[in-house]
Amino acid sequence: MTAAPELLMPAGDMEKMKYAFAFGADAVYLGIPRFSLRARENGFKKLEQVAEAISYAHQLGKKVYVTANIFPHNSKLPSFTKYIAELLALCRPDAWIMSDPGLIMMMQEHFPQEVIHMSVQSNTLNYASVKFWQKMGIKRIIVSREISIKEIKEIHEACPDMELESFIHGAICMAYSGRCLISNYLSHRDSNQGVCTNSCRWEYKVYKKEGVQEETAYQPLLDQYYLKESERPDDLFELDEDEHGSYLMNSKDLCAIASLGELQEAGVCSFKVEGRSKSVYYVAMIARAYRRAMDDLATGRPFNPQHMKDIFATSNRGFIEGFLYGNPGDVGQEYLTSNSEYSTYRYVALVKGYDKDRQRLNLRIGNPIKVGQTYELCLPQQDELFTVEELFDEKGNSVKLVHGGISSCWIKFPKDPGPFAVIREAIKFF
Secondary structure, rough: OOOEEEEEOOOHHHHHHHHHOOOOEEEEEEEEEHHHOOOOOOOOOOOHHHHHHHHHHHHOOOOEEEEEOOOOOHHHHHHHHHHHHHHHHOOOOOEEOOHHHHHHHHHHHOOOOOEEOOOHHHHHOHHHHHHHHHOOOHHHHHHHHOOHHHHHHHHHOOOEEEEEEEEEEEEOOOHHHOOOOHHHHHOOOOOOOOOOOHHHOOOEEOOOHHHOOOOOOOOOOOOOOEEOOOOOOEEEEEOOEEEOEOOOOOEEEEEEEEHHHHHHHHHHHEEEOOOOOOOEEEEHHHHHHHHHHHHHHHHHOOOOOOHHHHOOOOOOOOOOOOOOOEEOOOHHEEEEEEOOOOEEEEEEEEEEEEOOOEEEEEEEEOOOOEEOOOEEEOOOOOEEEEEEEEEOOOOOOOEEEOOOOEEEEEEEEOOOOOOOOOOEEEEOOO
């Protein structure tokens, strides 16, 4: 019997990793800043932090994959083997996620015992490439985002001994699986070195040559504007904007929760979620949604649309199924805004402790909370509605409202919900 696929969640820091495991992840991936594509907003800057994360995961019987998938310049090569040796002296990851052939060669020469997974940055799209990497000693391929389920199945049939991992949720880059130079061009931050500024999500304005200055109020375009390539005079790409601006490169987000069965049948052994820079709330809700869907799949139950409740409870740009069923075309773009327009819940707080004597929950606040308002307490296995009856500030003073800028507060609550609990507020009905 084929083993059930793993749920692989992002871990931007130690807290996010713990919530990912609590809400259903089988494994996480984390980056080492100097050699991964998340140099900023990375909570694993020190060797000891990586070692602590791996130790915590292994105590739970879970896995940690360390990402070292940059395309490095010469200046980074001398320190690579030194860093790996220092890390391996403290701990051993379950695998390394890599993309650069040179770094892979160095890893295999100096540390031949280490397991290597080929990053999505390698843009593996066909079984010939998979066979090549298999000969190079790679144990798993993270297939390109620009691939269909049919193509994944063909790869699996041609290379049945190769593990295949596929992204099933998260942001989609407008470039081939992240090989993008827009950030480098506009802000001198190279996405291939781990410092992408997400320039494809920015708002752009269209101007005539003589009118390149910021307007104090929106001025509608009175003429039509197009891009035309000289060899294709009949193919015109319209440039347009409204009062919100123009978002020509802003892709919708990937959501393949309803396609997990087909992906498993095609040979995928690891379902991967994007988002090391996303919030703890995002990690918890998405992990729980996919865990429930995967548990249904394992027991033969059909997909339950109610699992989408947690999906839509997080910030998103609208969802598509990526390239799993072919090129989505215009449907794959969100032209009006790069902000979330579809979230049904607002994140409110994380529960950080419980005072049993006073029956109070200690909260780390993300958004305002007030007396008389009904909220939802989310636990790994269930949800519970409750109304705030008493609210206290950091010093214990009774208050009616605590703003999101305050670091913590207390609320009256009859029981300890445990170490992993999230509070959210419904803003739309699912």
